[in-house]
Amino acid sequence: MYLYNSLTHKKELFVPNHPDVVKMYTCGPTVYHYAHIGNLRSYIMEDVLEKSLRYLGYNVKRVMNITDVGHLASDADTGEDKMLKGAKREHKSVMEIAKYYTDAFFADCEKLNIKRPEVVEPATNCIGEYIHMVQTLLDKGFAYLAGGNVYFDTSKLEKYYVFNDHNEEDLEVGVREGVEEDTNKRNKNDFVLWFTKSKFEDQALKWESPWGTGYPGWHIECSCISMKHLGEDMDIHCGGIDNAFPHHTNEIAQSEAYLGHKWCNYWFHVHHLNTDSGKMSKSKGEFLTVSLLEQKGYDPLAYRLFCLQSHYRRNLVFSWENLDNAAATYEKLIAKIAALDPNDGEVEPQALEGLKERFVSALNGDLNTSLAVTALYDVLKAKTNDATKLAACADFDRVLSLNLLSAAQKVRDAQPEEEHDPEIEAMLQARAEAKKAKNWAEADRIRDELKSRGIEIIDTPQGAKWKRV
Ligand code: AMP
Ligand code: ZN
Numbered sequence: 001m002y003l004y005n006s007l008t009h010k011k012e013l014f015v016p017n018h019p020d021v022v023k024m025y026t027c028g029p030t031v032y033h034y035a036h037i038g039n040l041r042s043y044i045m046e047d048v049l050e051k052s053l054r055y056l057g058y059n060v061k062r063v064m065n066i067t068d069v070g071h072l073a074s075d076a077d078t079g080e081d082k083m084l085k086g087a088k089r090e091h092k093s094v095m096e097i098a099k100y101y102t103d104a105f106f107a108d109c110e111k112l113n114i115k116r117p118e119v120v121e122p123a124t125n126c127i128g129e130y131i132h133m134v135q136t137l138l139d140k141g142f143a144y145l146a147g148g149n150v151y152f153d154t155s156k157l158e159k160y161y162v163f164n165d166h167n168e169e170d171l172e173v174g175v176r177e178g179v180e181e182d183t184n185k186r187n188k189n190d191f192v193l194w195f196t197k198s199k200f201e202d203q204a205l206k207w208e209s210p211w212g213t214g215y216p217g218w219h220i221e222c223s224c225i226s227m228k229h230l231g232e233d234m235d236i237h238c239g240g241i242d243n244a245f246p247h248h249t250n251e252i253a254q255s256e257a258y259l260g261h262k263w264c265n266y267w268f269h270v271h272h273l274n275t276d277s278g279k280m281s282k283s284k285g286e287f288l289t290v291s292l293l294e295q296k297g298y299d300p301l302a303y304r305l306f307c308l309q310s311h312y313r314r315n316l317v318f319s320w321e322n323l324d325n326a327a328a329t330y331e332k333l334i335a336k337i338a339a340l341d342p343n344d345g346e347v348e349p350q351a352l353e354g355l356k357e358r359f360v361s362a363l364n365g366d367l368n369t370s371l372a373v374t375a376l377y378d379v380l381k382a383k384t385n386d387a388t389k390l391a392a393c394a395d396f397d398r399v400l401s402l403n404l405l406s407a408a409q410k411v412r413d414a415q416p417e418e419e420h421d422p423e424i425e426a427m428l429q430a431r432a433e434a435k436k437a438k439n440w441a442e443a444d445r446i447r448d449e450l451k452s453r454g455i456e457i458i459d460t461p462q463g464a465k466w467k468r469v
Helices: 037-055 082-090 094-111 127-139 173-177 218-230 241-259 290-295 300-308 320-338 349-364 369-381 386-400 404-413 422-436 440-452
Strands: 002-005 010-013 022-026 060-066 119-122 143-146 149-152 191-195 234-240 264-270 273-275 455-460 463-468
Touching: 002 264, 022 037, 022 218, 037 060, 037 094, 037 234, 037 264, 037 273, 037 290, 037 300, 037 349, 037 386, 060 218, 082 094, 094 290, 119 218, 127 143, 127 149, 127 191, 127 218, 127 241, 149 241, 191 218, 191 241, 218 234, 218 241, 234 241, 241 264, 290 300, 300 320, 300 369, 320 369, 320 404, 349 369, 349 386, 369 386, 386 404, 422 440, 422 455, 422 463, 440 455
Parallel strands: 022 060, 022 234, 060 119, 234 264
Antiparallel strands: 002 010, 143 149, 149 191, 455 463
């Protein structure tokens, strides 16, 4: 498999460090709010990467942290703690907020068929590990104490900006928001390993440490959590492109200073989901969630398909029109698969291998998911029996995770309405028109009215059907 490596700025042949396992780490969510669909784009593409590796025969161990402490409003160590901000907003404790939004995150992942990593570790579980790493960095001369905090000294490194061909905009993400200058820092990009500063007195979660009561910086958690579960080396580290600087740059700095050798070989960065007005971001307040998509009548898997249709290294622009197109494509795709007859012939192994070739080469070419989706269309057009085509769909769905067969079966099972009722059909028509005009309130009102009359609407690729319940 060829993957683009942000560290070398090249597509490289993927060669794992160990023959028996691919070690993969993913920066998890900061659980102070719902994940927006931009965050989830990153997790969808990372899920595709993991599933592709498994599909290609690798055994994968994947670790994800849950950031429930230490991530400040700016990535450059300034501003309020995001978790505390969330707790104040909702008049709850930090741990309540963390639990609620962690559960909400995994519920969204489930709807999007994003597999849960083998290991999920909340940052607050590993305080001992952070203290050990920070102490070692102090002992080795890579860190210093100033104003009560422990800082990493970036001037001690031969090269700090390891991802330096990112455009300026990406590089400045954290710094731009950090208006306050921290006068304790010896160098502009030094970063906090452990906070005790009085400025953060209202920090809810604090732990004893050799440097005073305080809490860890955000970056240290990913280094320690990955080493706790994956050991002193790693194959692939994933995250959104905004994490490349400062977060991943700092992770590499402290990890390699601590270990004294190279830490991670491949860096996989997913580019952003943008709206017309720029990057979708949690801190901007206005953002789209999976629940909102559902409320508007979209199947979350239509959003997954929308993401698969573009390459992970390109920015993707979200608009309702674009999502409508993906939803229509998804419905048509499922309808085509539903039209295949499972009893048409027996699976032909050679034909199946032929169909898989294009799919495999799409994944091997730096995870070209849009070509992989095209390979699925090729299956539907292929000159082979339906049993073989269905086997290929099932096989590709190990990676695409679009519920291709089960959604098709639901369509096959949907009974056509036996009764005709002009009034109900007129209401379904009015609802379809309201949906087309994005008048969600009216569409919901019609659904509710029918429900109150004991009529359930079933949305199918052939349009809405109804039944009495
Ligand atoms: P956070 O919960 O803020 O720590 O972010 C979770 C993940 O989402 C990180 O990997 C971010 O890099 C990624 N991310 C944040 N914003 C976007 C976006 N607009 N598009 C894609 N990924 C994003
Ligand atoms: Zn991280």
